[in-house]
Amino acid sequence: xxxxxxxxxxxxxxxxxxxxxxxxxxxxxxxxxxxxxxxxxxxxxxxxxxxxxxxxxxxxxxxxxxxxxxxxxxxxxxxxxxxxxxxxxxxxxxxxxxxxxxxxxxxxxxxxxxxxxxxxxxxx
Numbered sequence: 001x002x003x004x005x006x007x008x009x010x011x012x013x014x015x016x017x018x019x020x021x022x023x024x025x026x027x028x029x030x031x032x033x034x035x036x037x038x039x040x041x042x043x044x045x046x047x048x049x050x051x052x053x054x055x056x057x058x059x060x061x062x063x064x065x066x067x068x069x070x071x072x073x074x075x076x077x078x079x080x081x082x083x084x085x086x087x088x089x090x091x092x093x094x095x096x097x098x099x100x101x102x103x104x105x106x107x108x109x110x111x112x113x114x115x116x117x118x119x120x121x122x123x124x
Contacts (some may be wrong), residue, residue, distance in 0.1 A: 004096060018058045020067035021047065023088070024095045027066075034106050039043050039063070051075065058083035061072075064113055066102070076119040084113060085120040 017038040019027050025040035032038070039054045041047065046054050051071050058065045059082045065072050071088040076104040086109060088098065102109065105123050 008014070016061075016063045018044070018054070018061075018063035020054070020065060020072070022068045023066060023068065024100060026095050027102070029101060030095070031035040031102060034103065035116075036042055042060060064109075067124050073120050073122070084118070085121055086112070087122050089122055089124065 001064060002022045004013055006070045014037070015035060017027075017031070017035045019025065019038065021041050023040075025042055028038050028040055028043070041054055044057060046057065051069075054065065055072070057063070062081070062082075064084045064086060066088060067073075068088050068090065070087070072085045079084065090097070090100065090101065108123075112118055
């Protein structure tokens with residue numbers, strides 16, 4: 001049983017989020033303790049890119065896309081996963097508010113990432 005728990009912990013520690021352009025790049029730094037190796041689209045050269053380019057990059061590099069944009073959620077309905085999508089349904093708010101939301105829902109996000117059937121998760 002301990003081996004399974006260790007494997008789940010390692011898988012969760014390896015979970016990488018890719019923050020879309022509509023979210024702050026500072027989230028990568030603020031959430032590095034629970035989502036290590038996460039990145040922002042601007043750091044990956046996708047500042048002005050199409051959603052399909054971001055989708056393919058996330059898919060090829062094992063990222064879960066985090067976005068406030070409904071387009072990724074719709075794409076996940078059409079194509080499934082990978083990549084998985086976390087759709088953050090909040091209006092204009094501070095970086096701290098988004099950070100707090102992702103921290104409060106970290107168990108749900110990690111559990112969602114382990115679920116082989118679900119393609120997207122809606123927060124809050």
